[in-house]
Amino acid sequence: MTQADRPSGFATTQLHAGYVPGTPEYTVVPPVYQSSAYAFSSLTEAREKFALREQGYIYSRNSNPTQAVLEQRLAVLEGGVAAAAVSSGQAAVALTTFALLGRGGHVVASSQLYGGTVDLFGDTFGDFGLEVTFVDQDDFDAWRDAVRPNTRAFFAESVANPIAQVLDVASVAEIAHEAGVPLVIDNTVATPYLLRPRDFGADFVVHSATKFIGGHGSSLGGVVVDLGTFDFSAEPEKWPGLFVPHWRYGDVSLWEAFGPERAFITLVKSKFVGDLGTALSPFNAFQLITGLETLDLRIARHVDNAKTVASFLDRHPAVGVVFHPSIGTNPWKGVARTYLPKGSPSVFAFELVPSEEDAFARVERVVDALRTIRLVANIGDARTIVAHPASMTHNHMTPGQLAAAGISQATIRISVGLEEADDIVADLEQALARA
Known part of the structure; x- marks a missing residue:
């Protein structure tokens, strides 16, 4: 009797019976x-x-195979060539910039x-010897003037x-x-349904998939998408992580x-994700994939509801300004038409x-009076939520x-x-009465 033919003991059976690695189930x-x-x-x-x-x-x-589905799907939606899914949007921002800045x-x-x-950017990067210059994103001369010999990336949010x-x-x-550097766009708020940065010259996209991609406030996750538009080979000396042979990759x-x-x-995944441990769990990847399947339907309703809410707030006597591009006086209304x-x-x-x-006291009174709308440190949830950014x-x-x-x-x-948009408006109306 061979080893394969012998009946296994209880402990061995409970570990191995009924499953062969690699078996397709379709x-x-x-x-x-x-x-x-x-x-x-x-x-x-x-x-x-x-x-x-x-x-x-x-x-x-x-x-992970579940993670790979999320990566491939978002890469296609953003018009990119490859993606890396990681543990959070913050990790996506950090690993992308680490890999670019060297x-x-x-x-x-x-x-x-x-x-x-x-x-x-402003604190932790300094601990790693990395530098940042912040500029007003609408001041194009400021972007130009901030460039240094060691500049390796521009970074901004689409919205x-x-x-x-x-x-x-x-x-x-x-x-x-x-x-001679790539533009990295955080496209979390817009999502690829409303805006594809690649169509306007961006080179990399990052997402906090925790937000609209997942859509239900249940799972953390982030994604880095290489849009395949930046030619690193034009100045390979700027990017030693990509062009200098390394022992970790077989001296190539x-x-x-x-x-x-x-x-x-590959640099992001094999070095930074591997070394820093910012892995996305398979279950979170599954939930983000499930959310992604209804992205267009959800975003369309989010957009319609937001326009209604913004219009209501713009008319309310307790509100001084509404920062929504649909409002006629908004300074970015024209840019929004394009993008x-x-x-x-x-x-x-x-x-x-x-x-x-005191402004905080007034905000607190309004926020604490909300009944349907929740006070939550998140965005992109199926539920309407508010936050007080300054605190x-x-x-x-x-x-x-x-x-x-x-x-x-x-703010x-x-x-x-x-x-229902009417329910959101009604809740805001009764809360703003306390302002």
Whole structure:
């Protein structure tokens, strides 16, 4: 009797019976590959995969089949060539910029960014010897003047969080390319349904998939998309991580081994995700895929509801200004016509009218009176939620940084959800009566 023919003991059976690795089941829905690691058919196969000479799955910190579906789907939606899914939107921003800046690099970034990104660029980057210059995203001369010999990237949000400032992507992309660097766009608020940055010259897109991609406020995740438009080979000396042979990759360069379509994402995944451990869990990837399947339907309703809510707020006597591109007096209404023909996103801010009373106290009274709308540090949820940026999501920013981002103590951010628009308006109306 061979070993294969012998009946197994209880412990062996409970570990191995009923499953053969690699068996196809032809499920319609992408399955959750809830496994930390993957079996190899031979030691030779393992050696080749670890050396990156053969593609395949090794360990879920680096890649996972469920995660791969999310990556491929978002890459196609953004018009890109490859993507890396990671543990959060913050991780997506960090790993993309780390990979581009290398050692001692410099990034020119918009002043109108999410507070966590400002913390990363303005504080943590300094701990790693990286530099940042913040500029008003509408000041094109400021973008040009900020370029240094060690500049390696421009970074901005397509629609700024929280005041919905719409970026002139094409103009900033042109300046970035004049400087020989790529433009990275955080497209979280717009999503590829409303805006594809690649169509206007951007080179990389990052998403907090936690937001509209997932859509239900249940799972963290982030995605980096290489749009395949930036020619790193034009100045290879700027990008040693891609062009200098490295012992980790068998003494060949990533560019040589993987070519222009896979080199950058391989650098992100094999080095930064692998070393820093910012892996996306298979279950979260599954939930984000499920959310992504209804993105267009949800965004269309978000947009319609947001327009209704913005119009109501614009007419309310307790509201001083509404930062939504659909409002006639909005300074970015013209830019929005070019970049957001399907409608303006549902994340925006408004301010209460000036008063002698402390602004925080007035905001607190309004926010605490809300009944349907929730006070939550998130956006892109199916539910309507609000936040007070100055004391919550952007609370680490200096007074100067808050002013540059268009945020005051009277600013309330709203992420309009999928409820009946009349119910959202009614809740705001009764709460604003307390202002």
